[in-house]
Amino acid sequence: MSFAGNKTFVIDPERAAESNAVVFLTVICVFWSLAFVTASVRVYTRAVVVRSFGRDDVFMVFSVLCGIGGLVSWIIECKHGYGRHMDTLSPSDFLTLLEAQFFQSVIEASFAFGFLKISIALSLLRLSRGNWYTRILWTLIAFICFYTLFSFITFLTYCQPIAGLWNPALRPKCYSRFIYRNFGLFNAACNIVTDISFATLPIPLIWSLQLQRRQRLYLIAILSGGYCAVGCGIARAMFIIAYVHEKDGTFFPWAPFFGALQLDIGIIAACAPTLRPLLGRALRLPNSLDPHRGANYYRAGKALDRLPVSGNLPHGYQRQNTASGQFVELAKGGKQWAPAHPDDSPGGSATAIHAEHVRMKAEVGGEKSNCEVDAILPPRVEDPGSKGVVKTTEVKVEK
Incomplete structure (x- = not known):
């Protein structure tokens, strides 16, 4: 049935x-x-x-x-x-x-x-x-x-x-x-x-x-x-x-x-x-789908290698975080005066540093955008820990 x-x-x-x-x-x-x-x-x-x-x-x-x-x-x-x-x-x-x-x-x-x-x-x-x-x-x-x-x-x-x-x-x-x-x-x-x-x-x-x-x-x-x-x-x-x-x-x-x-x-x-x-x-593929990573990043160390060092300072440069609010804009090929350390008073000593490839233009999806990087400042003379180059790894391109 x-x-x-x-x-x-x-x-x-x-x-x-x-x-x-x-x-x-x-x-x-x-x-x-x-x-x-x-x-x-x-x-x-x-x-x-x-x-x-x-x-x-x-x-x-x-x-x-x-x-x-x-x-x-x-x-x-x-x-x-x-x-x-x-x-x-x-x-x-x-x-x-x-x-x-x-x-x-x-x-x-x-x-x-x-x-x-x-x-x-x-x-x-x-x-x-x-x-x-x-x-x-x-x-x-x-x-x-x-x-x-x-x-x-x-x-x-x-x-x-x-x-x-x-x-x-x-x-x-x-x-x-x-x-x-x-x-x-x-x-x-x-x-x-x-x-x-x-x-x-x-x-x-x-x-x-x-x-x-x-x-x-x-x-x-x-x-x-x-x-x-x-x-x-x-x-x-x-x-x-x-x-x-x-x-x-x-x-x-x-x-x-x-x-x-x-x-x-x-x-x-x-x-x-x-x-x-x-x-x-x-x-052989990158590990991120973020279009900024791999495509629009550059090695900040390459820019560091081209920055001349003042003769009266130890060899090397110190990284200042932009989050500190004391970001110093370094134009490509230009010169900017910056304090020798973020904690220095406005009347303190300053050193002229020549920026090369620190602020640059990058293409993101065919459009031009500014590449904002952390300021690269000379280390304090009295800072005993300032030895060699303190090198950043990657710098992000912000549209």
Whole structure:
């Protein structure tokens, strides 16, 4: 005996034995394992290696936790109906399948995708160096919040009461399949739009960085992995369209299948760029996505080597931090008078120092910007610790 909808009838035993559950569950588990490992390594890299665990990583953790809930739902669904013909399911299996589908829709299709997209947007904000770029990303974050909450509300209001979705005895009032299909299409379309946006937005920014071509191509290739998620989203949307006419949707559950793949591939593509501190040495890549680091830094020691030393002072120079508020601007090729030590009174002795390559122009993304460095001052004569050259390591270019 079998249950399909409200009908009970005898079925062919061979048909009842047919199942795709193992295939679907295996593929889902493989991709989810890759996504989980990639996300775990990302957390380790950000929290331990580079110690820059931020908001984007927090939202990625939320997305992964929701993804775990989605995986548990898939296991339950495959055990109670996915991969088998709908007309071969027992009443208890069919109702359990409907309940698992509901929780998967809420946890995975709504919140997991929402947290993932917000995480990607916050990661791209780390690269943002322009107001227009920042505004676009915050607009996308607001849009993601809107359609995520909208999807969540549509799932909650699909049937009243909610439990009536998997318990017909409650005699629920539910949307028609066409309205439910349209809500699903809207959610899929929003995910496709945001996937395309996040895969495309970083390309012009990365290409403008003063990095080696190999490094730029690597970053673009990794971030463009989001286009694979776009492909899964399009396939998911096509099967959602066919949802209302599907008579055996449990045997080939393509729509939720491609939805799960879209989430897993999205997590992998979002986490891959953050693994560069671990993989950079093997690939000969810098360890930071910050466009200032590596592209717009210079070694202050090279400038120090060209600064002449007054004959009545010990050889060497002392670094004065700009945070002290006593920054002395040293123009390229010019001369400035500066106190021999920051603590000296205005009437104290002063020494003329010639600045070479201390204040310079640098190109950041094709635009000119000032390079502000710490003032290089001669050490105090009476300071016994002033021996040799005190050399700064890197000086940041501020736009």
